[in-house]
Amino acid sequence: MRKIYIVNININGGNIVENNMAIEYPMFCYQCEQTAGGKGCTKMGVCGKTPEVAALQDLLIYQIKGISCYAKEIVEKGENVDIYISLPEKKLVMDRTKSGIVDFGKDSAPHAIEAHDRRKQNSINYVDDFALGTWAPVQKAGNYKLDIFVDKCSVEIFLNGGKIAMTNLIFPTTPYNQMSFYSRGGAFKVDRCKIYRL
DSSP: OEEEEEEEEEEETTEEEEEEEEEEESOOBOOSTTOGGGTOBSSSOTTSOOHHHHHHHHHHHHHHHHHHHHHHHHHHHTOOOEEEEETTTTEEEEEOTTSSOOGGGTTOOOOGGGOSSHHHHHSBSOSSSSSOEEEEEOOOOSOOOEEEEEOSSEEEEEETTTTEEEEEEOOOSSOOOOOOOOOSSSOOOOOOOOOOOO
């Protein structure tokens, strides 16, 4: 049972007159254009929604608003994993140099077997042995199918049914919750995008 207090304050000749009216409703829903009288449904939704469902939807909306605060924080921090296909270089790239906590390799010393510069020379955006962009060669094609799996601390890419597979660890300071598509120096079209919860 919800209790709504309506307060009207009138200033009448310098005197403040206050009217309090308590109205008890099992629900108050104003989430659609079908609301009763264009104001809100209070006993049962015109659409058939029960007070319990209305309360759950209100809770969901408030939770989404709260999550959006974290999304804003991630965007402001600039944390992301940049996944792209560079057609001029014929490379599929996963760049994690801005993925969150990335300074694990700053004090590392290479193993004797890796005491060469090939890793630095062949890497993209090389910062240290952890923070780098990994890549795989791709052939130019009209269409590419990407399957991308994002977990709390890993990103996996499968190109064209697994012809190329790439996995990287990531350590974001706040969980990722958005995806964006972009193009540089050309146009592209996304035919289908399906998102599944793991």
